[in-house]
Amino acid sequence: MEALLLGLGTGTSCLLYCGPVIVPYLLAEGGSLKKSFLDISLFLGSRFIAYMILAIVASLMGNSLFTTEIYRSILTGAAYIILSTTLIIYSFFRIKHVCKARKYSDILSNIPYKWTQSVPVVAGFVTGLSICPPLLLAFAGAASKQSIQDSMIFFLFFFLGTSVYFFPLAFLGLTQRKNVIHIIGKIAAGLAGVIYFIKGVLLISNIT
Amino acid sequence: MKSDKVKLPPYTTAGKFWKSLLICLPMIFITFFFLTGGEPDFSDTTNSIAFILVFLFLNFLFFKIIYTGKTDKFRATGFILFAVFLSLVFITNMVETREGMSFSSADLLECNIPFCHIVITMILIPIVFTNSIIFPGSILDGFAPVSTMLILWILASIALGKGFCSWGCFYGGWDDGFSRIRKKPLVKNINTIFRWFPFAVLLLVALSAAMTLTPTYCEWACPFKTVTEFEAVTSTETLIKTIIFLLLFLGLVIVLPILTKKRIQCGMFCPMGALTSFTNKVNPFDVRIDKEKCKDCGICEIKCPILSLDPTSIEKGKTHFVCSKCGKCIDACPNQAIHYHIKGTPVNKRNTTARTLFVFSGFLFLAIFSGGTFQMGIIRIINILTTGSFF
Ligand code: SF4
Numbered sequence: 165m166e167a168l169l170l171g172l173g174t175g176t177s178c179l180l181y182c183g184p185v186i187v188p189y190l191l192a193e194g195g196s197l198k199k200s201f202l203d204i205s206l207f208l209g210s211r212f213i214a215y216m217i218l219a220i221v222a223s224l225m226g227n228s229l230f231t232t233e234i235y236r237s238i239l240t241g242a243a244y245i246i247l248s249t250t251l252i253i254y255s256f257f258r259i260k261h262v263c264k265a266r267k268y269s270d271i272l273s274n275i276p277y278k279w280t281q282s283v284p285v286v287a288g289f290v291t292g293l294s295i296c297p298p299l300l301l302a303f304a305g306a307a308s309k310q311s312i313q314d315s316m317i318f319f320l321f322f323f324l325g326t327s328v329y330f331f332p333l334a335f336l337g338l339t340q341r342k343n344v345i346h347i348i349g350k351i352a353a354g355l356a357g358v359i360y361f362i363k364g365v366l367l368i369s370n371i372t
Numbered sequence: 373m374k375s376d377k378v379k380l381p382p383y384t385t386a387g388k389f390w391k392s393l394l395i396c397l398p399m400i401f402i403t404f405f406f407l408t409g410g411e412p413d414f415s416d417t418t419n420s421i422a423f424i425l426v427f428l429f430l431n432f433l434f435f436k437i438i439y440t441g442k443t444d445k446f447r448a449t450g451f452i453l454f455a456v457f458l459s460l461v462f463i464t465n466m467v468e469t470r471e472g473m474s475f476s477s478a479d480l481l482e483c484n485i486p487f488c489h490i491v492i493t494m495i496l497i498p499i500v501f502t503n504s505i506i507f508p509g510s511i512l513d514g515f516a517p518v519s520t521m522l523i524l525w526i527l528a529s530i531a532l533g534k535g536f537c538s539w540g541c542f543y544g545g546w547d548d549g550f551s552r553i554r555k556k557p558l559v560k561n562i563n564t565i566f567r568w569f570p571f572a573v574l575l576l577v578a579l580s581a582a583m584t585l586t587p588t589y590c591e592w593a594c595p596f597k598t599v600t601e602f603e604a605v606t607s608t609e610t611l612i613k614t615i616i617f618l619l620l621f622l623g624l625v626i627v628l629p630i631l632t633k634k635r636i637q638c639g640m641f642c643p644m645g646a647l648t649s650f651t652n653k654v655n656p657f658d659v660r661i662d663k664e665k666c667k668d669c670g671i672c673e674i675k676c677p678i679l680s681l682d683p684t685s686i687e688k689g690k691t692h693f694v695c696s697k698c699g700k701c702i703d704a705c706p707n708q709a710i711h712y713h714i715k716g717t718p719v720n721k722r723n724t725t726a727r728t729l730f731v732f733s734g735f736l737f738l739a740i741f742s743g744g745t746f747q748m749g750i751i752r753i754i755n756i757l758t759t760g761s762f763f
């Protein structure tokens with residue numbers, strides 16, 4: 165119950181943290197409500213896996229993990245760089261609009277379209293592992309549990325509490341003027357990729 | 373049905389000296405009031421010289437806009453000089469009060485950072501979610517307080533729509549100026565997809581500011597930090613930020629505008645430009661094309677500095693909703709087919725009233741925003757010439 169309330173209470177903040185990653189993707193993909201729900205489910209599903217890993221680690225290592233330099237800098241930094249690469253490649257994937265970019269787009273278009281489904285999966289996993297204030301609270305809560313099962317249950321309820329805020333995002337895919345929104349979403353995904361790349365490099369070089 | 377030879381109607385008050393002067397009278401009174409603060413005091417020579425020069429300069433520009441029927445050249449003269457003078461005054465202010473262009477962590481903590489209108493793109497979501505303004509500037513007092521800037525921006529948006537970006541913005545004059553340096557562009561046919569870039573930047577800036585509760589664009593991506601103020605370089609992170617500011621200014625404000633003759637920063641990057649585009653929807657003025665007169669020559673499309681015209685929009689007789697109402701296309705059209713227009717009135721008619729009302733509103737904002745800055749700049753220039761010091 166405590167975890168569910170924590171999730172519900174901090175869910176909006178979670179939404180804001182993951183927004184820059186998932187919102188451009190949903191806008192760019194557009195599509196039906198069903199497709200958007202599927203994308204969000206993939207995002208949340210992989211985030212859930214990340215949480216379960218964290219639950220196990222929390223119960224094995226206690227609260228100290230988040231304070232270790234390795235986790236804060238290297239792992240999170242590397243995760244950001246993987247995410248940024250995914251977003252940048254996605255932004256160039258099958259663009260028909262910009263002549264110069266089409267060259268790269270053509271190379272990428274040999275990759276099956278299904279590939280784009282991995283964007284929410286990677287994004288969900290990486291954002292699930294990255295440190296944000298709600299996750300820090302959840303981690304502390306899970307670390308205080310006696311067993312791995314309790315810790316996992318704690319994270320499960322935290323996940324459920326935060327997830328309810330994500331599903332309304334599915335309606336973003338239904339916006340009018342699909343072509344324009346698709347373009348803006350793709351550009352935003354690429355720019356978000358650049359931002360996460362810089363963040364990742366800064367973290368790894370332990371600047372921030 | 374297009375006729376081969378179009379008889380050009382007299383536009384506005386072009387060539388009519390006394391009528392133009394009469395139209396300029398309200399501007400003359402208003403600028404006098406604003407520049408003197410309602411209390412004329414000519415006891416100080418330097419201040420008086422600054423006042424007279426600025427008063428004459430602003431009213432000369434407005435008179436030329438009315439008298440010649442040409443908008444862009446005179447608007448741009450005031451707009452570009454405003455940007456340059458703002459940086460001059462800002463930097464010299466910083467040197468006077470903080471002995472340099474950088475601010476310290478103490479200034480941040482004490483909320484001593486002047487508020488700039490671009491920050492509006494970042495404060496809206498946090499205001500809704502947290503009821504707080506995520507900017508280290510003062511709300512009510514000091515130099516450029518948050519409340520004054522918000523009110524001015526709202527007023528300018530209602531009156532001008534995105535015209536704010538060509539008549540009121542403090543920085544737009546920089547890339548407007550650099551985009552005019554070459555006679556012909558070296559890079560042509562820029563894809564209109566780039567007009568959507570600012571909207572993507574806006575989306576990210578708004579989300580990331582909401583996520584971190586910090587003005588992320590100001591901290592990481594504002595090219596104009598280069599010509600105003602920036603965080604003191606005390607760490608590798610601040611060094612990287614400073615390098616980003618310099619590179620963005622060099623690329624988006626200087627090099628690309630020179631090469632393309634487009635306002636790259638304003639039309640293809642600035643999140644404030646994107647946000648302000650939406651105000652074009654509620655603003656009474658727009659720019660329309662008279663399809664009877666248009667010969668589809670495409671000159672307006674080439675001239676538009678922010679990709680607001682393309683064959684589709686010309687075909688529809690409208691500018692795109694990102695139009696900043698600069699008037700460049702209106703002046704350039706050889707067939708006088710483009711005109712300022714008041715929504716809801718007939719389109720196929722060059723409407724003198726619509727133009728006069730719009731250029732009056734636009735120029736009024738330019739004069740009010742820039743007047744004090746011009747005066748202060750001139751005082752600083754006189755000081756440096758006569759005493760060797762700005763102060
Ligand atoms: S410059 Fe004038 S005539 Fe030429 S396409 Fe534009 S509106 Fe038509």
Ligand code: SF4
Nearest residue numbers: 676695696698699701
């Ligand atoms: S369409 Fe005309 S008025 Fe609008 S921004 Fe372009 S040149 Fe300026």
